[in-house]
Amino acid sequence: MSKKPTPSDRPVESLRLDNQLCFALYGAANRMTRLYRPMLDALGLTYPQYLAMLVLWEKSPQTVGALGDALDLDSSTLTPLLKRLEAGGLVERHRDPEDERRVIVGLSDKGRALRDQAEAVPEQMICALDTPMNELMALRERLKILAK
Amino acid sequence: MSKKPTPSDRPVESLRLDNQLCFALYGAANRMTRLYRPMLDALGLTYPQYLAMLVLWEKSPQTVGALGDALDLDSSTLTPLLKRLEAGGLVERHRDPEDERRVIVGLSDKGRALRDQAEAVPEQMICALDTPMNELMALRERLKILAK
DNA sequence: TGAAAAAAGATCGCGCGCGATGTAATCGAT
DNA sequence: ATCGATTACATCGCGCGCGATCTTTTTTCA
Numbered sequence: 001m002s003k004k005p006t007p008s009d010r011p012v013e014s015l016r017l018d019n020q021l022c023f024a025l026y027g028a029a030n031r032m033t034r035l036y037r038p039m040l041d042a043l044g045l046t047y048p049q050y051l052a053m054l055v056l057w058e059k060s061p062q063t064v065g066a067l068g069d070a071l072d073l074d075s076s077t078l079t080p081l082l083k084r085l086e087a088g089g090l091v092e093r094h095r096d097p098e099d100e101r102r103v104i105v106g107l108s109d110k111g112r113a114l115r116d117q118a119e120a121v122p123e124q125m126i127c128a129l130d131t132p133m134n135e136l137m138a139l140r141e142r143l144k145i146l147a148k
Numbered sequence: 149m150s151k152k153p154t155p156s157d158r159p160v161e162s163l164r165l166d167n168q169l170c171f172a173l174y175g176a177a178n179r180m181t182r183l184y185r186p187m188l189d190a191l192g193l194t195y196p197q198y199l200a201m202l203v204l205w206e207k208s209p210q211t212v213g214a215l216g217d218a219l220d221l222d223s224s225t226l227t228p229l230l231k232r233l234e235a236g237g238l239v240e241r242h243r244d245p246e247d248e249r250r251v252i253v254g255l256s257d258k259g260r261a262l263r264d265q266a267e268a269v270p271e272q273m274i275c276a277l278d279t280p281m282n283e284l285m286a287l288r289e290r291l292k293i294l295a296k
Numbered sequence: 297t298g299a300a301a302a303a304a305g306a307t308c309g310c311g312c313g314c315g316a317t318g319t320a321a322t323c324g325a326t
Numbered sequence: 327a328t329c330g331a332t333t334a335c336a337t338c339g340c341g342c343g344c345g346a347t348c349t350t351t352t353t354t355c356a
Contacts, residue, residue, distance in 0.1 A: 015202060015266060015270060021285075023199065025173075025180055025291060026199065029174060030314095032173055032294070047170075047174075048341080051174065058164070064304075064305065071175075073342095075306065076307075076308085076344060080306090080307090101352065118163060125170075140168050143169075143172035146180070181343080182343090182344080194310095211334085213335085221314090224316090225312065225314065228311080229311080247321075247333095248321055249333060
């Protein structure tokens with residue numbers, strides 16, 4: 001009765017397979033953050049802060065909620081992040097007089113000015129990734145499929 | 149000289165484009181973690197802990213360094229994570245007598261037993277993702293391209 | 297109109313990721 | 327054999343993500 005190939009002895013293919021997709025996504029996201037870091041350090045931004053600034057550079061006064069919808073993050077993540085951006089002088093936060101529950105976040109002059117420097121980032125990233133553009137775009141499209 | 153369309157007025161297409169890929173990756177990774185959470189809660193694991201267990205279920209005694217290579221994480225992340233797994237009774241950690249610098253991590257009986265429950269996770273995930281299998285595999289392959 | 301429900305943020309706690317640094321063990325070249 | 331370099335983990339600090347909970351304001355509707 002010894003040496004029977006119980007489930008505990010197999011590699012368990014289902015676990016290995018699943019492994020691949022979540023692994024790949026997890027690893028790719030971590031690596032992306034690491035790739036961005038040196039460039040963003042030069043701007044004084046973290047990766048999530050950069051993403052928030054991207055949203056604000058497209059449309060400047062926005063509520064915390066709207067930013068959260070765009071970034072798929074909730075206030076427990078955004079509020080501290082925005083406070084740090086405010087402490088760095090990049091954004092301004094104040095309650096909406098129309099509805100005191102809302103907080104409106106807008107770019108400061110410094111925040112707007114930072115965009116000029118940020119424009120160099122995408123090209124540097126594409127260069128650092130060293131992957132054909134069409135490959136990157138195909139990947140992006142497939143990732144959107146997961147975007148519940 | 150007013151109303152000249154300076155860079156500060158354009159949407160800045162390069163920023164928008166870049167936006168898409170890093171956004172997509174960032175969002176997909178976050179959503180994946182959220183999707184796994186309820187299933188992993190039932191196992192008493194976090195998502196990174198689950199990934200570490202996947203590696204250990206494939207090969208049990210391993211050094212911290214080998215786990216780090218597999219997960220692309222360093223000891224500053226892994227050591228605390230492994231200590232938590234140890235506190236939960238899922239793994240055992242001890243110095244390698246052959247080389248006292250190394251720490252060997254192995255599954256406990258409880259850790260090995262957990263694999264039986266974990267085997268249900270991949271199928272649940274595929275179901276929860278509600279995306280064709282070939283789509284998921286294509287995505288996985290493309291993500292590997294980014295794997296430095 | 298007045299009380300309950302809903303909405304919008306803020307706060308708290310925990311577990312990552314990771315850069316920077318520290319410590320102990322091993323290796324290497326003299 | 328010794329001493330400097332390297333290796334393998336550990337520790338620390340900070341900034342997320344997010345579930346849970348709280349506060350304040352607005353909305354709903356009986």
